[in-house]
Amino acid sequence: MILNCKPEFIAPIEAGTKIHSMREDKHHRWRAGMKIQFYTGARTKNAKQFREGECTSVQQVDIYRGSRNIMVLVDNRQLSDPEISQLAKNDGFTKINQLRDFFVPHEPLHMHELEEWHGRIIHWTDYKY
Numbered sequence: 841m842i843l844n845c846k847p848e849f850i851a852p853i854e855a856g857t858k859i860h861s862m863r864e865d866k867h868h869r870w871r872a873g874m875k876i877q878f879y880t881g882a883r884t885k886n887a888k889q890f891r892e893g894e895c896t897s898v899q900q901v902d903i904y905r906g907s908r909n910i911m912v913l914v915d916n917r918q919l920s921d922p923e924i925s926q927l928a929k930n931d932g933f934t935k936i937n938q939l940r941d942f943f944v945p946h947e948p949l950h951m952h953e954l955e956e957w958h959g960r961i962i963h964w965t966d967y968k969y
Contacts, residue, residue, distance in 0.1 A: 841874055843962065844882035849932045850890055853878060858932035859967055862901055862943065865960040870898050876964055893964040905944040905955045910936060914961065914969040923969065930967065 843861060845853065852858035863870070878891035904911040912919045912927060919927060921936075928939035943957040961969070 841869065842877050842879050842882050844879050847880050850880055852932045853891060857929070859930045859965045860961050860963045862931055862959050862961050864958070865898075865962075868898075868960070870895055870960060870962050872897050876962075895962055895964060896966055897963045897968060899961040899963070899969060901959055901961050903940070903943050903957045905940055905946075910940045910944075917969070919969065927969065 845861070849858055849861075872895055874895040876893040876895055877889050878893065879887055879889050881887045899915050900913075902913040904913075910924065912924050914927075924936055924939075928934075928936050931939060933939045933942070943959075944955045946955050
């Protein structure tokens with residue numbers, strides 16, 4: 841299955857520092873054993889496949905953004921701050937706030953409000969959270 845990537849993620853994928861991708865996947869299409877065709881510019885005239893791989897596993901991920909913090913659950917387990925930092929790094933970001941702003945870009949209006957994003961981590965290595 842095609843996994844379209846932003847151009848800035850090509851080098852980290854090729855270098856092996858971006859080891860998974862988080863996607864909405866509402867219909868649970870991704871499953872272990874599926875072939876991955878890594879593309880950039882999919883569905884455009886500039887589409888280019890730059891790598892092939894295999895989905896090794898899929899995990900549920902839920903990101904909640906409060907006015908002062910971020911909470912991440914993977915398979916219903918809350919990650920610690922160091923684990924969130926590792927998740928950000930493994931997904932191609934250098935800082936937690938980059939991950940937060942990419943997936944949950946809006947700042948809540950009130951402290952008790954949460955913005956949230958729900959998706960799945962598509963792994964192509966044996967790493968799991």
